[in-house]
Amino acid sequence: MTDVSLPQQRSAGFFGALAPGGARILFILAAIGVCLIFAFPVFWLMLTALRPASEVFYVQSGSTITIENFFEVLEQPIVLKALFNSFVIATLATILSLGITATSGYMLSRFKGVVPNTWFSLIYVFRCVPYVSWVLPLYFVTIKLGIFDTYWGLLLPHVAVHICFFSWIMKGFFDGIDPSMEYAAMIDGCSRWGAFIRVALPAALPGITALALLCWLYTWNEFLFALILTAHEVPILTVVMAQFVHEMGMEWHLMSATAVIALAPALLITIFGQKYVVRGLRI
Amino acid sequence: MTGVVLKNVQKKYGNVTAVVDFNLEIKDREFVVFVGPSGCGKSTTLRMIAGLEEITGGTISIGGQVVNDLQPKDRDIAMVFQNYALYQHMSVRDNLAFGLRNRKVPAATIDEAIARAARILSIEPLLNRRPRQLSGGQQQRVALGRCIVRNPKVFLFDEPLSNLDAQLRAQMRLEIKELRSRVPTTSIFVTHDQVEAMTLGDRIVVMKDGVMQQVGTPLELYRTPANRFVASFIGSPAMNFIDMAVAGDGDSFKLSGEGLTFRLPNRRFPKLGGSVGKHVRVGVRPQHLVLGAPSGDGQVGVTGKLMVTEQLGDEQILVLRVGGQDIRVAGVDPELDFSAGGEIETFTAIENLHLFEQADKEASLLRAA
Secondary structure, eight states, rough: OOOHHHHHHHHHHHHHOTTTTTHHHHHHHHHHHHHHHHHHHHHHHHHTSSSSSGGGGGHHHHHHHOHHHHHHHHHHHHHHHHOOOOHHHHHHHHHHHHHHHHHHHHHHOOOOSSSHHHHHHHHHHHHHHHGGGGOOOOHHHHHHTTTTTTHHHHHHHHHHHHHHHHHHHHHHHHHTSOHHHHHHHHHHTTOHHHHHHIIIHHHHHHHHHHHHHHHHHHHHHHHHHHHHOOOOOOOOOHHHTTTETTEEOOHHHHHHHHHEEEEEEHHHHHHHHHHHHHHHHHH | OOEEEEEEEEEEEEEOOOOOOOOEEETTTEEEEEETTTSSSSHHHHHHHHHHSSSSSSEEETTTEEEESSSSSSSSSSOOOOOOOOOOTTTTTHHHHHHHHHHHHHHHHHHHHHHHHHHHHHHHTTTTOOOSSSSSHHHHHHHHHHHHHHHHHHEEEEEETTTHHHHHHHHHHHHHHHHHHHSSEEEEESSSSSHHHHHHOOOOEEETTTTTEEOHHHHHHHOSBBHHHHHHHHSSOOOOOEEEEEEETTTEEEETTTTEEEEEEGGGGGGGGGGSSSSSEEEEEEEEESSSOOOOEEEEEEEEEEEEEEEEOOEEEEEEEEEEEEEEOOOOOOOOOOOOOOOOEEEEEEGEEEEESSTTBBBBBBSOO
């Protein structure tokens, strides 16, 4: 027991030995260090996106700044199409996934019996399977179903993955809501279904909002499914971005510009939606 | 007339029986309290009446209509929950209006009903707040308001006061009592607190392990408990029990145990005859033991060594060791000084004794069969 508590005492002594406020300064320095580690690649990416093609390898010494790269990528029809597709897929996946997981999470939280138990086991099993190992089977399944390289071919696998993961989170949200509120609603004139829609769902809304933002971002960022399950018909932004690497070399400046464009929604959500995400995941 | 009638009501969860053969007739405007320790089936019974729990067997009728297959919303009841169960995302006003809006009541009528309920419960200043911004007592008052705006046939209370602190609980108890005189609706109130049961109920139903133990007015339960469980559950401090052997002795019974001997005349305890040669449990309330020696046939003495005194200010409670048993004596003058370890003599009139058989039901040997 004493062995365990000894290092703690020593570290307290270490901070205690510092000048007043020393611990605080150390903490701030550490925070700055962590921020740099995460922010520097983004900064470098943005810098590269603003450099002409000839100067991308001399980012640190060159002085020419241009926004030409952005115009160049946005003039490519495939990038525009990919932007549109990514947006549609992310939005549809969010709506479908949350629609399904809200009811499925509610069922897992409130009902007992054969159906919820089977559903629970099914989700549990699929959750345990590594995400990467699904890709190849899904490729064959989508080919067989004739939905390879279509919206559905990408949307359904995404929704399936989300159902396995989000049903649990949703269950947690509903577990945190007192069921007697729904009983009160049922006595107040709602059906069982009405009590869910009108009382439980609004009460879980902060959590669901957070989940929606995360779900949208996740789908927008997703690369592996998009790479394997789509081709020329439905280009997806993350895949198109990677295609700036080709047999002629790498177009770092264009890739960076596309990446910066792709980064924008994530950045907006982080800045303006952070409040909801934090609040939602806390309930 | 809105009575509630429960006939042979049963509840089973798989093989576990939660409520056994529950029969009760609640009259119009009557206030009935279900009381018992947790897990005794009182809340389950209430939830079956509300329609939140399916009825395994028997029938429940409200106002003459069998409601077994009716949804909660169609039973015309209102319910107050232990944790208030207010709709957190709505203002107090919307909470009150929710049930009426669901029933498509005209807006003007709703406003009127809310104003009346808010006046009765003095929650007018809170109408535009959210439930989260209210104290526990205020929230429970809003929950009461949500019931009275609806003007239902029956009020159901599921331990509404147990989340409040002791002082607030006493105050809300008074408010519920006062509310009853203003809004006299048939009510069923579930609690595990015998004080709430005694103070609120017209009649009390004592339950244990899913079985109804006794139904009666507070005084009936206090004076003539049907079995040892009811005797120990009702009243505070709890009744004292002494294990004694019964012997027949001419025209009286001789009870002995824990170093005590009671002589009880035959004619006063006719049912005791069947227990001769067996053991019975003798019960006496702490309030009925008086300091001093017994005088005459009508009294019996209980003498023991003083273990502890509990000073309550307006009275003292003495704990005596009688044989191997602790016996409490309540209502002792707080000014008296006692030294622990001393012998204390007390007595009580034989009318105050309760006798219970030692069989599994521990039924009273005083009540007419």
